[in-house]
Amino acid sequence: MMGGMMPMMGWGRNGGAMCNAMAGNMGARLSGLKSDLKITKAQEPRWHAYADAARANAQSMLARCNVMMGQNGMRTMDMSQRFKLHELFMEAQVQSMRTIDKTMEPLYRSFSKTQKE
DSSP: OBTTBOOOTTOGGGHHHHHHHHHTTHHHHHHHHHHHHTOOGGGHHHHHHHHHHHHHHHHHHHHHHHHHHHOTHHHHSOHHHHHHHHHHHHHHHHHHHHHHHHHHHHHHHTOOHHHHO
């Protein structure tokens, strides 16, 4: 480790672009998934709940990523402070995943055998 900091695998100056690439195109991904799954009219309400949760998760991830990659403050934090920030962001991600799971489970239960394959 140089200067007490670990390199962020090339994220450095282009961290914002990396964040956008991770969370971007959620609409297109969801549209493709909906098409691939052949969501039926009866499944639409469950699909919309899931898609809304997935979009909210992507926006939340994007905001957290931009904080981590975009702020000069990360460069001035010591290792312990950065670790604590990562921990807080990971806890937020777990909460987002739980929210998605609450919408995904009913959607999945509504799937036909073919949709589950």
